[in-house]
Amino acid sequence: MPAPDIRLQANLWVSAYLNRLRLADIPAYVTRKGDPTAGTVLVKVALLDGTARAFERGYDMATGSRVWRQMADGPEPEVDAMLTRAGQRDPDLWVIELESRTGRTLLDEDGLSS
Numbered sequence: 316m317p318a319p320d321i322r323l324q325a326n327l328w329v330s331a332y333l334n335r336l337r338l339a340d341i342p343a344y345v346t347r348k349g350d351p352t353a354g355t356v357l358v359k360v361a362l363l364d365g366t367a368r369a370f371e372r373g374y375d376m377a378t379g380s381r382v383w384r385q386m387a388d389g390p391e392p393e394v395d396a397m398l399t400r401a402g403q404r405d406p407d408l409w410v411i412e413l414e415s416r417t418g419r420t421l422l423d424e425d426g427l428s429s
Contacts, residue, residue, distance in 0.1 A: 325409055326351040335421055336413060343413040347398075350407035357386070359398060359412045360420050367394040370422060383422040 329345065336343040349355065358370045369387040374380070387394045402408050413420065421427055 324352045325349060325354040325356060329356060329409055329411060332356075332411065332421075332427065335424075335427070339419075339421060341413050341415055341419060341421070343411055345409065346412045347402050347408060347410035349405075349409035354407040354409045355405060356409040356411065357398060357401065358383075358420055358422060359394060359410060360418055361391055361412060361414050362418055363414055363416050365391055367391040368418060369394050369398060370420065383420075383427075 333343055333345070346359075356372065359367055360370075361367045366389060367387075368385055370383045371386045372381055373384050375382045387397050398410050402410065
């Protein structure tokens with residue numbers, strides 16, 4: 316029998332993620348606060364060179380696991396516009412913005428990657 320997909324409340328996940336980023340000395344901010352229990356979370360990383368990337372959580376159909384995938388990459392104003400449009404479609408959406416010249420997000424680390 317497969318393990319149940321237990322989802323952590325969005326506000327608790329965001330709080331834990333922000334704490335991990337703080338401990339790794341990666342500046343991060345909540346730029347859009349969504350539904351505290353079931354909101355979707357998007358992560359934007361500003362590369363501090365005028366470009367940015369955005370990540371969303373999705374499912375890997377081959378493995379059935381939850382994964383983070385890049386949804387945008389390009390000039391920061393274009394990534395911001397895409398995130399604004401996403402927020403207009405989904406009022407429950409959370410957006411976390413972090414700053415990292417190397418693009419480090421910690422999303423590939425244990426506890427965040429799956």
